[in-house]
Amino acid sequence: MNRQWLYAKPPQGKIAVDTFQWTETAIPVPRDGEALVRTRMLSLDPANRAWMMGKTYRDALQPGQVMSGFAVGEVVESKAAGLKAGDIVEGDWGWQDYAALPARRLAKRTTKAPLELLIGPLSITGLTAYFGLLEVGKPKPGDTVLVSAAAGAVGTMVGQIAKLAGCRVVGTAGGQDKCDWLVRDLGFDAAVDYKAGGVYRALRAVCPDGIDVYFDNTGGPVLDAALSLMNLRGRIACCGNVSQYDVEKPAPGPMAVPGLVVTKRLRMEGFIVMDFYGQRAEAEARLARWVEEGKIKAIVDIVDGLEKAPQALIDLFEGRNKGKRAVRL
Amino acid sequence: MNRQWLYAKPPQGKIAVDTFQWTETAIPVPRDGEALVRTRMLSLDPANRAWMMGKTYRDALQPGQVMSGFAVGEVVESKAAGLKAGDIVEGDWGWQDYAALPARRLAKRTTKAPLELLIGPLSITGLTAYFGLLEVGKPKPGDTVLVSAAAGAVGTMVGQIAKLAGCRVVGTAGGQDKCDWLVRDLGFDAAVDYKAGGVYRALRAVCPDGIDVYFDNTGGPVLDAALSLMNLRGRIACCGNVSQYDVEKPAPGPMAVPGLVVTKRLRMEGFIVMDFYGQRAEAEARLARWVEEGKIKAIVDIVDGLEKAPQALIDLFEGRNKGKRAVRL
16 A cells, blocks of 8 residues: 555644544556655654645645655666666655655666765755755855754755855754754754744844844744844845744745845845755765765764655644654654 | 024924034134135035935934035135145035135036036046946846836936946836936937836836846835846945935835845845045046937036925935025125
8 A cells, every 4th residue: 555645625724633634555566667656754844834834846745745845766667767676866756655756756876875864964954955055155264154954964964064164053943952962963053942932132242243144934023033144245045944833824024125225235035945056066066075084973863654754744843843853654 | 694494303203404404603714734714515415314324334313403405616725735725626525615624625626517517417426327327237238127206316327337338228216207208308219107106117128138237226115126127146235225315214124125135135235425436537538428419418416505405305305406406605
């Protein structure tokens, strides 16, 4: 059987278990040009929630469809040129044991890295951090880099890459435990608990020279505070808006836009990791080398069992993960 | 005597005549290294109001000081190397008949263009339009360019330069008269009266292919509408926030930031014309040639008499000007 989680209905406010519906169906049979893939790892991302809100960089999720999500799997049967049984592939086939997909929707992975790394740190979330920081944020050695959701999948990578780039690195995270961990285990220079309130004052205290690059995963109050602390010609890499995804009514936009953007000549720039896939091979090789050499710790947070996917996503929005959260099947 | 307008006190809400105070004092005597300048033209700019709100790209205005403002004048006496009586200079010496200034605060103008053009279209506002559009907005032929406050000093230049660059040009302005004038006299492809309400729908109707570059002079509702209509990888050149300068309580920020900035990979970038002064000579030469050849109409709106400066600035925020408003002394 093919076990699946369907996207059942749009959440009213926060996602809940009944946002999803469990179903079992027959394992699909690949047609010519397709491969049958068995899911091995399923990525859980804040973007999953954003897709429920309407059209983004992809069409909105429709109730009744298999819940979408980035995944890593193994080809079990292939009628597609270039793919054979046993190949490890990645793609977006969602929350299910099996999928039959045309070859163009599958990217073959040839590295020998463990699947725990291929689902995030050496793939989509690692690349998001790499390109967003280096190509959009463009930090220089000595710059102060702030990253929000710093203990998350992207944030942990951004902070460590920024350290490699010679920057002073500050993160925000929910709770003092995570903040201590960022400084002690991941080499952040400082971390601020945004849940403790007073985030502007707290950031000002640990950014005495202001902020040159802000890698924004969250929007919301941290973006407001960062705008006030940005240095002249600072860069804000707009990666996500997670503070506003899992809410009934989004907060107003940042008051400092466009006022401080003008007077401080800031650049705010949005990006999606796929925009940079032309440069993917080199970036992946670097990330893999940094992890191998111990220069970057790849932090993963694995939940076992497809049946746990809804709760694992709910917990992501409660901030219960450290690093990349994924479901192992 | 040296007639002066002082900045008397911070406005509560809109600026009013009593924001300023008239005074007469002795004509200053230049010291070594200084030149005595007689004001010929005084620039009125939305930024004058922003300087009352706090520190921007310059220190906040302090009550009791001579009201600041960009000006063009004639050297009447010089103790500064490189300057002699009769030279035409520009600088920021504010709302007064005379000022004694060190040479480094005066830029000598050698062109023979009339002073009406040197106060704006061939100087600060023309350059703002030129650099903001071409260097920040980076339009390509065929792009749709939107500019707000299109009938103003910067907007009239942005629209015409964008036409020269092969773009489709849409403007927003207050009132149907100005909109008709933009299309009929300045070659805009369409113009929308933002005061008529429904600015999003109206812009959508005249931007069937979306917006590629938005030159934002206003912030506020036009920025909100533009963000919703921007195309993938669109650029927003953040030049000003005039809708929020002359108000008691600024409006909330744009809801679409950072959400749509991420999903549409937008770039919002602030700039100040002085940032580009290294490339000033070439830009000025081009602007002068375009005006000479009739490819661009330099629209100026001259008010005679220093005593009228406060009302002329108040009227600027009421939208009573077309093109560059300046006071002739």
